[in-house]
Amino acid sequence: MYRPQFAYSTLPGCKDEDFVYFFDGSNTPFLNQSLSGLSIANIPLILDQDAPFYWRGIKIDMRTTGAVPPNVNVKLRDCYQNDLSDGLVPSTQYGFPQNPVTFNGQNYTGAPVPLEPEIYCPRGGVILLFLSAPALANPSYLSVTLFGVKRFTGCA
């Protein structure tokens, strides 16, 4: 069952467009706070209404002081109430792809973590995020980035 990742074909009559959803404190109020010592359930990550989303990768990151991996445990639930892990798991083991490399003071964290197989998300669907973080020394703000394609129909 191994196969090249992302080798998905577009259905006849459809058009796939690369699409990235980015959720942080600017568009998700629950994430507009330092997560130190917090446990939060059912944080809604709301998808667009224009087209279904085929979710193929994820990156979980944390803005804090210095280039450090995110010290937070996460669980996601898809738009059909399927848990995407057996409870909370450390984001360093799921979602945060690799060590941050610092270059000119910026963090670079590599390619996203692939989701295999892709997860279908209907238009206007809601993905739920659960998280818990230990007490952290510095203010720490989480962001979640979803990678995939939007599939438009009637474009042939």
Place this chain on the structure above:
Amino acid sequence: MTPNLIQRHQDYVLGSHQDPRLKSVAAGASIAGITLQTDSDAPFLLRSRAVRVKYSASRTQVLGNLLLRFAGPDRDYRSQDMIRQSLLGPYFGQLGNPMPESPEVFYPRNSPITVDIYNDGATALTNLVLYFRGVKLFSPGAVRSYSYPDTCSGLPFPYPVGTYSDTDGLTLVRNIPVIQSGPLRQTFRVKSDADFVIRGGQAGLPFSTTPVNEVFVTLRDEDEKPYSNDGVHMDVLFGNSGFGATFAAGGGNILPVATGPNSPGLFFPEIYLPKNHLMYVDIQRDDSSFSGAVAINLPISFLGQKVFQK
């Protein structure tokens, strides 16, 4: 390739448990003819390798002075001379990303893997371990081997190993003492809603303020048949994305990249577990030489896919 045979993931470990000379390889020392005999139950296809030494007090490894060569089953060496292993992989095949051997090397049952090593550095290599990763080949029916239903759908899924606690809301391998010489067994049971196929894993405690260094993992199937001949270090088998600057290079230490859950320690072939079936995960640890080491709760996650029959 291997028609009608079952391939099963296998790690052969060649360390001080197998040859006491690897406990400490002195500066300038060379050892020839280190031999590990493959098991009698099945032939082995070698497809990749890794090497490691015990972490230093600052959690680094100095492996840049290790040169080696290894041989196929007829003592047919696979390099003209001993090769500096840092030339083959920046992290020496650790963090779940072993150094590939292609084409694969076939070892019949009970055949020797022969290795010559040389330490051209100024310090001894402590607890040197050589890993030989590949597959065993079994006849159908000789080992349990499950696969997908005729029609199915999948969902990507991380499955943590260990015991759940309401206190922290996490599933962890709990209370691993500083010295755990006998295996601390974890029973991993697939839940009843779907089959699960294990394709990789991640493990580690990157945010620990106390030493978590020498932890070894043996995976076993539901018949307790192991996937390795000895414990495999968790940072060789798995890795994680919060890894510190570990590998000595150029007067400093380099930070591993591309070693987290986007390129996890992979099992090939994948390990298919039907719903309600078991795996066993045996943990060993010896951090007694590290100041400040305490009992830990360790996260280990199997990464893979739930499989729903349709």
